[in-house]
Amino acid sequence: MSDKFSKIYEKSIKEPENFWKEAANDIFWFKKPSKILNKSNPPFYKWYEDGVSNTCYNALDIHIDQGKGKKTALIYDSPITGNKSKFTYEELRSKVSKFAGALSNQGVKKGDRVFFSENSEYDMNINGESLLRMRNFDILGVYEGAE
Numbered sequence: 001m002s003d004k005f006s007k008i009y010e011k012s013i014k015e016p017e018n019f020w021k022e023a024a025n026d027i028f029w030f031k032k033p034s035k036i037l038n039k040s041n042p043p044f045y046k047w048y049e050d051g052v053s054n055t056c057y058n059a060l061d062i063h064i065d066q067g068k069g070k071k072t073a074l075i076y077d078s079p080i081t082g083n084k085s086k087f088t089y090e091e092l093r094s095k096v097s098k099f100a101g102a103l104s105n106q107g108v109k110k111g112d113r114v115f116f117s118e119n120s121e122y123d124m125n126i127n128g129e130s131l132l133r134m135r136n137f138d139i140l141g142v143y144e145g146a147e
Contacts, residue, residue: 016037017037020036024051027053027058028057028058029051030052031052033050035048035050056129056132059129064093069088069089069093070090072086072087073087073091100131
């Protein structure tokens with residue numbers, strides 16, 4: 001274990017609230033959290049409970065907004081089939097947005113549970129990001145491993 005990693009890990013254990021407050025500065029927030037950790041109902045702690053962010057925005061859109069849309073966001077390399085593909089942030093966001101729209105058209109909304117049976121890691125990535133875009137956090141996915 002590197003010395004740098006050890007120091008970071010030690011801080012996360014000794015000062016978890018400060019550690020995660022600093023970590024929160026590394027992502028985009030639509031509304032920054034005013035409270036990092038709510039310990040009022042142990043063991044059901046709440047992190048960043050009044051903050052508003054979106055994982056899909058932080059994974060895709062922010063890079064496009066920063067002018068990196070044509071850069072590679074995902075490399076798909078299947079050891080099973082030998083298929084290889086590269087997707088830019090723009091291409092991936094387009095696929096994710098289309099699938100999120102299809103889910104929405106089927107009536108899927110925030111709070112719904114959605115189960116996927118994907119046949120590739122690529123599908124799993126698109127499906128998961130689509131649900132994150134919709135702010136639906138109950139994602140159940142199974143990777144079948146057959147393409």
